[in-house]
Amino acid sequence: LVQRMQGFGSTIFAEMTTLANEHGALNLGQGFPDTEGPQEILDAAKVAIDAGRNQYPPGPGVPELLDAIAAHQKRFYDLDVDPRREVLVTVGATEAIAATILALCEPGDEVVTFEPYYDSYAASIALAGAVRRTSVLRFPDFAVDEESLRAAFSSRTRLVLLNTPHNPTGKVFTRAELELICALAREHDAWVVTDEVYEHLVFDGLEHVPVATLPGMWDRTLTISSAGKTFSVTGWKVGWVSGPAAAVAAVRTVKQFVTYVGSGPFQPAVALGLGLDDAVYAGLSRSMSAKRDLLVEALTGIGLDVAVPGGTYFVVADAAPLGATDALEFCRELPGRAGVAGVPVSVFHDDEDAARTLVRFAFCKQDDVLREAARRLSRLR
Numbered sequence: 001l002v003q004r005m006q007g008f009g010s011t012i013f014a015e016m017t018t019l020a021n022e023h024g025a026l027n028l029g030q031g032f033p034d035t036e037g038p039q040e041i042l043d044a045a046k047v048a049i050d051a052g053r054n055q056y057p058p059g060p061g062v063p064e065l066l067d068a069i070a071a072h073q074k075r076f077y078d079l080d081v082d083p084r085r086e087v088l089v090t091v092g093a094t095e096a097i098a099a100t101i102l103a104l105c106e107p108g109d110e111v112v113t114f115e116p117y118y119d120s121y122a123a124s125i126a127l128a129g130a131v132r133r134t135s136v137l138r139f140p141d142f143a144v145d146e147e148s149l150r151a152a153f154s155s156r157t158r159l160v161l162l163n164t165p166h167n168p169t170g171k172v173f174t175r176a177e178l179e180l181i182c183a184l185a186r187e188h189d190a191w192v193v194t195d196e197v198y199e200h201l202v203f204d205g206l207e208h209v210p211v212a213t214l215p216g217m218w219d220r221t222l223t224i225s226s227a228g229k230t231f232s233v234t235g236w237k238v239g240w241v242s243g244p245a246a247a248v249a250a251v252r253t254v255k256q257f258v259t260y261v262g263s264g265p266f267q268p269a270v271a272l273g274l275g276l277d278d279a280v281y282a283g284l285s286r287s288m289s290a291k292r293d294l295l296v297e298a299l300t301g302i303g304l305d306v307a308v309p310g311g312t313y314f315v316v317a318d319a320a321p322l323g324a325t326d327a328l329e330f331c332r333e334l335p336g337r338a339g340v341a342g343v344p345v346s347v348f349h350d351d352e353d354a355a356r357t358l359v360r361f362a363f364c365k366q367d368d369v370l371r372e373a374a375r376r377l378s379r380l381r
């Protein structure tokens, strides 16, 4: 394995899911739902397969999906996006993240991001030979710290990689925080790459603010999203990136040689999904917010401090009262000891001390599973 990928081993999600399966544990580790998304979308994929849409789709994505992505940006955010020049379909958001960083960064360029960070960020930055500079979001409020954020920027900063709503913390960045980040990006003439895969999973009347909608930001922003979370189809791997045409073309150049194209018959199905009524989107976030409440109350009930998430399907809890001193070790033992799996937040940090005893639990699971998981955890007290 090349030097720049040393230390990346296997992802924490694969490790914890394997452990959960070995022990027959309830898997609140890897974030994927245990119920199906809207039936219309599943049916549309079957129709596409039966209609013979099983060969290579066009490089940028199938036209109806490109159109649907542009229409979605208009409907929800009043953004005018040219579906033929400013949108690229990718193999999940994961490919969009990697291809975007590879397309924008020279070796040695710096990428500013927040920790805890989604694991593929660190790996994609390393793949590009770029350098990660981070600002820590601290439990329990995970507020942006202006001083450390400023200090992360330098004359080598090429891009800022951010994620709102944020995995693993569940934080929804405020407009003021995003404006600060954008001001710093403009000051350093940096790109903003914004991962908004949880854009529709926002609770409590909070507002998801797409970076591309902030004044003056369209021209330096690449927005990434995915169908996986919104429609509960994480295995379909249909993602996309949108932004100024020249930057999207650069990402497309890289993407061509990573996967070329992908997810043929799922693309028209996602196009149909993006056109579903507002009520479908609202229903999804309402149901996820009820699950959030259920798990937050259960974890609080057994004496844990939790950071109540404003979005995503993750909650971070301090597992110290359950005996955790090292989150990674604790999570490796948890499936065997308690029959529950979680993910240690420390693995998403450079500064592991910021998350020594913090564990992320996914609540995109059936209510009975969440209740039983909390019951099992309570026995550790």
Ligand code: PMP
Pocket (backbone or CB within 6 Å): 031, 091, 092, 093, 094, 095, 118, 163, 166, 167, 195, 197, 225, 226, 227, 228, 234, 237, 238, 239
């Ligand atoms: N970004 C974040 C923040 C995520 O949580 C995920 C999925 N877990 C991804 C990107 C990857 O999305 P996809 O499955 O579409 O590749």
Ligand code: GLN
Pocket (backbone or CB within 6 Å): 011, 013, 014, 029, 030, 031, 032, 167
């Ligand atoms: N995004 C999901 C999570 O955070 C899992 C993705 C993966 O397994 N790579 O749990």
